[in-house]
């Protein structure tokens with residue numbers, strides 16, 4: 569029994585596959601002088617105890633590989649075991665997509681065709697509004713260029729009709745960078761911002777920087793990283809529609825309660841005056857009015873109780889808006905526990921796990937299936953469709 573357990577513990581568990589969401593240290597690797605790159609990569613592969621393989625050519629010897637391929641492999645081998653990494657490599661004015669997969673003790677890779685440009689030409693802002701039913705395109709410190717509009721078009725084009733309902737009317741703001749300054753090398757690409765004063769989707773011009781290092785999808789159809797980050801933010805907008813609805817319903821309920829409360833104060837005043845008068849005069853006609861006042865006040869109290877209850881329920885939903893998971897986030901969490909989310913960022917919060925899986929389901933379902941088996945099917949399920957339309961409770 570003892571020896572059996574010992575033997576088991578000597579076998580290291582295979583690292584769970586995950587999708588690398590963070591930037592690969594690719595620029596640094598590319599800048600290395602060729603000899604130095606080869607020597608660092610050789611050491612790194614030895615330390616991590618892995619070999620490499622070009623999936624298309626079958627090549628396994630790094631001596632015969634290009635500088636670009638070796639740079640990608642160094643970035644992959646410097647990351648955590650088990651990762652799948654979709655990297656964009658910039659060299660000689662061209663962009664080459666490389667996908668690496670660390671499976672067991674082999675890092676396999678695929679390389680795509682180099683491209684001169686990462687973007688196409690997008691429709692106009694007015695065309696986007698009509699096409700998707702989203703709000704206006706606001707310039708808040710930066711310009712909506714054709715490229716930026718192309719990014720938004722590519723992101724919105726991934727949404728199904730009932731998902732578009734979750735972004736209906738929302739304005740898009742183009743800004744130079746993340747105003748909360750969390751951006752590291754352009755990592756913060758976009759933001760779903762929900763404030764009591766209004767909701768907007770922000771896109772940062774710095775976003776283009778991250779596209780030079782990372783893509784999502786396959787090497788044959790690489791999608792710029794910023795598109796996938798924007799799809800992540802659209803996922804927040806869709807899952808948080810429930811909170812926006814609760815917020816919108818709260819204001820009229822509160823106004824109704826306030827009006828009722830003001831009326832109750834007036835009624836109370838008038839009733840008190842009549843009661844005082846009756847105590848002085850003992851007038852029988854006044855007694856009848858006092859009795860009627862009491863009945864009316866009792867009825868008013870009941871109305872106030874109901875209005876207060878309605879308002880409190882919506883108010884609680886609204887106040888907890890930031891922390892409380894939405895119905896779809898709850899349903900999703902039941903399918904995929906937080907520690908099993910496919911990216912490191914996805915493991916921080918239920919909402920982030922949902923958004924990370926959403927973007928991969930839309931743009932790289934095969935990668936999502938590898939890192940979180942069975943999860944792409946959730947986004948095609950009736951349960952998912954119902955959950956995104958369910959109200960906040």
Ligand SMILES: [Zn+2]
Nearest residue numbers: 800804920923
């Ligand atoms: Zn997020």
